[in-house]
Amino acid sequence: MIFKSSPIEQISFDNHTFFLKRDDLLHPDFSGNKSRKFHYFLENDFPDIKKIVSYGSAQSNAMYSLSILAKMRGWEFEYFVEHIAEYLKENPHGNYKGALDNGMKVIVGADSISTQSEDVLSIEEGGRQKEAEYGIKILAHEIIDWQRENNIKELNIFLPSGTGTTALFLQKNILKRQPKGIVPMVYTCACVGDSTYLKKQFLELEEDEKYHPRILSLEKKHHFGKLYRDNYEIWLKLQQQTGVVFDLLYDPLGWRTLLAHLEVCKKPTLYIHQGGVLGNESMLPRYERKYKM
Numbered sequence: 001m002i003f004k005s006s007p008i009e010q011i012s013f014d015n016h017t018f019f020l021k022r023d024d025l026l027h028p029d030f031s032g033n034k035s036r037k038f039h040y041f042l043e044n045d046f047p048d049i050k051k052i053v054s055y056g057s058a059q060s061n062a063m064y065s066l067s068i069l070a071k072m073r074g075w076e077f078e079y080f081v082e083h084i085a086e087y088l089k090e091n092p093h094g095n096y097k098g099a100l101d102n103g104m105k106v107i108v109g110a111d112s113i114s115t116q117s118e119d120v121l122s123i124e125e126g127g128r129q130k131e132a133e134y135g136i137k138i139l140a141h142e143i144i145d146w147q148r149e150n151n152i153k154e155l156n157i158f159l160p161s162g163t164g165t166t167a168l169f170l171q172k173n174i175l176k177r178q179p180k181g182i183v184p185m186v187y188t189c190a191c192v193g194d195s196t197y198l199k200k201q202f203l204e205l206e207e208d209e210k211y212h213p214r215i216l217s218l219e220k221k222h223h224f225g226k227l228y229r230d231n232y233e234i235w236l237k238l239q240q241q242t243g244v245v246f247d248l249l250y251d252p253l254g255w256r257t258l259l260a261h262l263e264v265c266k267k268p269t270l271y272i273h274q275g276g277v278l279g280n281e282s283m284l285p286r287y288e289r290k291y292k293m
């Protein structure tokens, strides 16, 4: 196995105790949950593949992790983006710079890929594909084993979603591993789009709704990548109280949503830190310009 099981710590936040699964520490280069999602492509043989092709935003965690995967496997990496901000082009930083340093070739002006060739591995935006289940199943087993070793009878799990791939395959593989008794429930929130969009994503990956995570939400609408004072404040507070650096795109909404549903936190609750901290290099200066006193 490429990755060692990630540690689980106990933290205290806003007078509540949580367990924290440190998937951000899985690998020094891969971004947390993307190492789970791309695990399959690291461990299996692909003798014909010479190149990875993918698409999405120029700041994405998946893009950076794919550049690592390509480098480790000696493949080329072509990435399609619709648009790159002038500022980023002139001052590469964060995931974008990291991926360029790893040899990524960027193609601007396209937002999807159509290459069909035997030597090309096509990866969906954000790693939303069935192969992701391979690594997320390992995550599910790590959690169940830890729960058993520590005699934790009831457990809720929370993680914020983008495509929902991680949350869905997690709930599914927990249920498959432990079909009887008190089964840990996976709770999530939609950071990209709304709960209706997330539900649709779940259905595309799995028709059987018994495997779907529970979606929690806040009353106010949230736009992905937009700067919110509440997000910045909770991110700072998390760091002050727990000493852990979280990501600025998903985790602030995740924590705000979880704390707005204290009925979930009544049971022992495990929050999954899914990495993405390199992306803070672009988000943090924007937040500081806007809100820092």
Ligand SMILES: *Cc1c(COP(=O)(O)O)cnc(C)c1O
Residues within 6 Å of the ligand: 031, 032, 033, 034, 061, 062, 126, 160, 161, 162, 163, 164, 165, 166, 167, 247, 250, 251, 274, 275, 276, 277
């Ligand atoms: C990609 C990512 C997510 C979202 O994962 P999905 O499987 O798309 O729901 C959440 N947090 C971080 C830090 C990520 O990089």
